Amino acid sequence: MNQTEPLRPSPQAPAPQPLVFYGETVASRLLLGTALYPSPHIMSEAVRASGAGIVTVSLRREQARGRTGQRFLDLIRALSVRLLPNTAGCRTAREAVTTAEMARELLDTDWIKLEVIANDDTLQPDVFGLAEAAEELVRRGFKVFPYMTEDLSVADRLIAAGCRVLMPWGSPIGTGRGLANPQAIKTLRAYYPDVPIVVDAGIGAPSHAAQALEMGCDAVLLNTAVARAQDPVRMAAAFAAAIDAGRSAYEAGLIQPSDRAQPSTPVAGTPFFDLGPHGPGSKPL
Amino acid sequence: MADTQSSATERLREITVNGRTIRSSATTLADLVAEHGFGDGRVATAVNGDFVAERARAAARLRDGDNVEILSVRQGG
16 A cells, blocks of 8 residues: 555545535534423533533423523523434424414524324324424424434335425334434434434433444434433433444444354464364363 | 404403413514513414414404414423
8 A cells, every 4th residue: 555545434434424404414413402400500521521512301281470491591502512403292293383383483493303293102293293294394394303203104204295304213202222223323324424414312321322323323312311311411422422432433333243253363374273173182171 | 453442351362372361452473472571582382373473463462362372492302
C-alpha cells in the first residue's frame, strides 16, 4: 500500500454516514424522553450526560392560572436541544391530529412523534389509526415520526403516506425487555435502507441499544431505562457509550455468525499435529 | 348577542374545560382563555376536538355544551 493512501474500511462495511431526519443532520443517535425522572434537575443533568440532541415532550391540560407548562419549557429550553413533541395518550387519528396541531403552535415545530394507542395494557400502536393520522398530518405539512409496530406492511403504509422516519417499538413502552423481534427490525432495515429507523420503546439496558445500532438501526429513543435507573445521569452516559459502540461496530462491519467453530489461531504449523490425540504416538500425561 | 336583554345568569354558558364543567360568561374562546388566567402564558386550545389557533380564538364563539381543551407543554417520552 502506498503510504499516502488513507486507510479505508473493507468494501462491505458501510461508510460512516450522518443521521439525517427530514433534511436536518442530527449529531446524537440517542433521543431521550423527559418524563419519570426523580427531579427536574436530574432530568436536565441526564439529558446533558446523554449527549442527546433531541428530547421528547408531551402536551397536557394546564391548570387555571397555571404556569407549569411555561416553567417546564423554560427548563428544557435551557438545555439547547431540539424538541420532538408527542401525541402520547391519543386513541384516535383525530385526537392525534388535533394534538399535533396544538404542539406545532406551542413549540413552533412541524416535527411530531405520532402515537395512536390501541390498548391500555400493551400500549401498542393502533396501526390503522396511525396510518390514517400520518396521511392527514403529512397533508398538513408535518414531518411525522411514527411510533409503530415492527411490521413491514405498516412501514409500507407509512412510507406511502409520506413518513421519512420509521420508529418501530422494541417491546412495549416501559417494559425494558429490549428487541422482542429483531428479525422483523432487520427486515425493515433491508427494505428501507435509506429511511432512518429509530427503535422507540422497550429498551431497558445499554446492551439493547447497542444491539439495535449494531443491526444498522440509526438511533434509539428511550426514557424509562434512564429516568427510572438508580442513577439516571450515569445511566444516560452508559447509553451514550453503548450507542456509540453499537454504531461504530455496524460501520466497522460485523462478522457473520457461523454454526461451526473456526480456529482463530493459525492451523498451519500446529505442533504434534501428526501424533493425533488418540494416535499411536500418544501417551498419557 | 341577541340576548343582551336577558339576565346575567341566563348568559352564562355551560362549558367543559379540561374535563371540568363550569358556567362561564365568556362569549369567545379568547375570553375563556383570559378568564382562566392564560392571557400571557403559552397554551394551545381545541374546541370539541378541533384545534383552534391562537389567532382564531377571538372569533371562536362558544356555545352551551362546548368541550374546550387548554394544553401546555409537559414531560413526555
